[in-house]
Amino acid sequence: MKKLINDPADVVKEALQGVAAAHGDRLKVLTDPNVIVRADAPIEGKVGLVSGGGSGHEPMHGGFVGPGMLDAACPGEVFTSPTPDQMLEATKAVNGGAGVLHIVKNYTGDVLNFEMAADLARAEDIEVEAVVIDDDVAVQDSLYTAGRRGVGTTVLAEKICGAAAEQRRSLTDVADLCRKVNANGRSMGMALTSCTVPAAGKPTFELGPNEMEIGIGIHGEPGRERKEVVPVHEIVSMLATPIVEDLPFGSGDKVLAFVNGMGGTPLIELYIVYYELHRFLSDRGIEISRNLIGPYITSLEMQGCSITLLKLDDELTALWDAPVNTPGLRWGA
Amino acid sequence: MKKLINDPADVVKEALQGVAAAHGDRLKVLTDPNVIVRADAPIEGKVGLVSGGGSGHEPMHGGFVGPGMLDAACPGEVFTSPTPDQMLEATKAVNGGAGVLHIVKNYTGDVLNFEMAADLARAEDIEVEAVVIDDDVAVQDSLYTAGRRGVGTTVLAEKICGAAAEQRRSLTDVADLCRKVNANGRSMGMALTSCTVPAAGKPTFELGPNEMEIGIGIHGEPGRERKEVVPVHEIVSMLATPIVEDLPFGSGDKVLAFVNGMGGTPLIELYIVYYELHRFLSDRGIEISRNLIGPYITSLEMQGCSITLLKLDDELTALWDAPVNTPGLRWGA
């Protein structure tokens, strides 16, 4: 394992010290337990937005803390959901009296830890709502499973709900909006190479020199199937077809197209993916009216990409366009 | 070789089509020859800023075209300097009557092609100045060599000169400013893994499972030496020591610290690098007053990082802070 780290056990701690050193002017980094908070939190009368999850997906979530997006993020160990005390601390730190929304990706660990934290926060008289994001079409939903995973739509939900919270919308409103984003967003990813959890010291999985994994999870969990690598236009079709069929997205729809890099993917390749996605959607009469291209929800050094489509209406579009000022996503400010 | 591409020969073309599809509202993408231009170019009375180089370093340079930064970028084939006809076309497209500055990284190919282009542009009565960036301390300068390579300072020069050009400073002024940035910027990089040029189909170089290359070039050219991988605090010292000693940077200096990812490096690692760099500089009384952390001048999927330090004064700081609105770098707009 070759990484730019010191001791694997210190990865999260030292990265947070880096965040504190780099962005101390606008973010507070709490330790014991670890929380990244807007420097100006809590904001009186504003719904507080809290998310969190395992580390290794940067810039998500810590890089999305700031005006117009999250109020706080709870970084867990690498690929491990954070603990309830982190979420409780974050919830208290951002509670400006209008309640706190927990944006939770649908993984058992995230859900369970956020549940415990919400119970603890409510016991301290903080109003908490939780919305679970489950947008990954790779693994089909069923009564008997933990449900779909939460992936790319999380980034979009954090941005859009962040904008709504800045408008001082109520907790119920912002939570409903979050559910609406989740209901209109679909994602699927793929990997060309594995990632390596620092504490594990070796690749999570092995892919042959000509293999790819379609439907990969952001922790390197395997997905739908392992295949021979094919030209990217076929890969885009393998990802976009189930996405489009699932919602479904159809002719006349306007979408936000999010082409995400898994962490080790050259940006030039993501633009080729975007080119193919643009063609794929044009052929079906689906119009891309907004886009986001880059590594925003990553899996350490994994090479690969994911595609997220979010059906847009005027409300979502306006909230997407609203100013945001975070280390990871910034415009209009 | 596993990549998200179709035919290796079409990588640059299709990525540019992706750029056109994604950013057509604010960028024009010319083909034959390939140039990325601000949609509103040429701007009457503003010095035009043109840069360019091989592709594979994205977002540099194409991602830096827009208000407050470049007016046009010329993308060559992967890791291959673009051709004079591209630069001539770009120069003509951005010439608003105040002349055009070519920002050239110091590689023989870039220098020669930009020289030919400048000759051609001058023959068409366009005033052209060229500034060559040569900030890489990895390879020492000497009378007998082609000189130092141009790396991270290029990004900073494009941002800072872009801001100056927006203020309608003269070509001489902006060119002098560019030389000032170059004179005050120093960089050095390292690699944990190789990159693979799509048309070559295999890694440019091989590093053992425990080896790293110190002083790597952004095209995978070897640098100073090959070593056993060590903890990142030692790596930062190996990169920052020659940088600090070269200018030299000393106690009381304020700097912009730029921690750059080579394309395949997880962001969490770059924050650890930043943490170590912050400690390294603090120990020497050097104050980081601005920072930039992320993959901005990349080498395809190479894992590794580079550090750039730029000595700041009030002028450079103000120009750095000025609004910029490009796909790759954006604030205040």
Place this chain on the structure above:
Amino acid sequence: MSVSYSQVTDWVSAFAVAVAENKEYLTELDSAIGDADHGINMNRGMQAVVGKLGASTADDQTDIGALLKTVGMTLVSTVGGAGGPLYGTLFLQMGASAAGKPELSPQDWADALAAGVAGVQKRGKAERGDKTMLDALMPAVDKLQDALASGASFDDAVQASATAAQEGMTATIPLVAHKGRASYLGERSANHQDPGATSSWLLLRAAADTFSGNGAD
């Protein structure tokens, strides 16, 4: 025959040792069907527990319930993932069941374990056969209760309980996961042993080793 406060401490310590020894193995199992962190997570948590218990200077070692709650709270705040809330809940509910008790009778032990496992089931909403830690824990509880009901010695009962956990663990191999990260694998999760069931077997084996033979008095 009963379980003393210090034996409960010994059990927790023995589990910590077993987790440390099997850290790579548990992570390996998790990388096949999950996200390669179960051993790392459990070890981080159990090391924190060991630190906590070692630092505790309470002379008053009379409340096994309080001890188990401390273990549970420590796991909840250091493990993360699914394992943290689930093992945390297991110990918290065992602690509630054993609240105030200076020692546990065989039936107290069985009741506490049953309460803990019921807590895991309630928190995680999984069923037996979902390929989770419950597949080791539930047979272990059943076997323990049955053995005690049929008059077996405590020694034999805890041994039988550990064996049932082991069988339950092994039985996860052919199963298709329906809960946790492995569930996303569908059919591909079969032919792999569940990491959580494996750590649960270590937990029950540690109990058998600590409480039986010259371990128990």
Place this chain on the structure above:
Amino acid sequence: MSVSYSQVTDWVSAFAVAVAENKEYLTELDSAIGDADHGINMNRGMQAVVGKLGASTADDQTDIGALLKTVGMTLVSTVGGAGGPLYGTLFLQMGASAAGKPELSPQDWADALAAGVAGVQKRGKAERGDKTMLDALMPAVDKLQDALASGASFDDAVQASATAAQEGMTATIPLVAHKGRASYLGERSANHQDPGATSSWLLLRAAADTFSGNGAD
């Protein structure tokens, strides 16, 4: 004995074939001390040249200078890197030297090549011994001039010139590069053959093959 318009075309085509055949080899050499693109670049350029010459319907094949200029311009606008301007300049300067000529005498050929190589030197500001294409080109020009001056046949002169290029190419192996990307390697650039010198040898060998023996008339 002279070089006709169609022989010049043949020479250019033969060079294109040689570059295509040695594309991987040239790139391999460049990856050892440069950026792994020399073969790819030169091949892209020479394929464009072949396309251009094939498409040209000029009946009027009287101006070898114009032909060489077209080759040069095509290389300048398709190769990029250092190779583009350098090989482009080589052909452009050869074209200037041969301007208006329908055929080239041996001395015309030698003068054209000398002009091209002088152009390369002026553009790239490299010296002999800097481990560049000049280390193949300059000995080739010298040998060609010397051979003709000492009364050798054109056949022998072009063969001698190619041999000198080959020797110059091989002599780049121990050299430490002072120009181009390889210069950043310092001492580590020694023990590797320069890719540009290698493509230049292919150029001169193509000339020898095309102009000598039954090639030249």
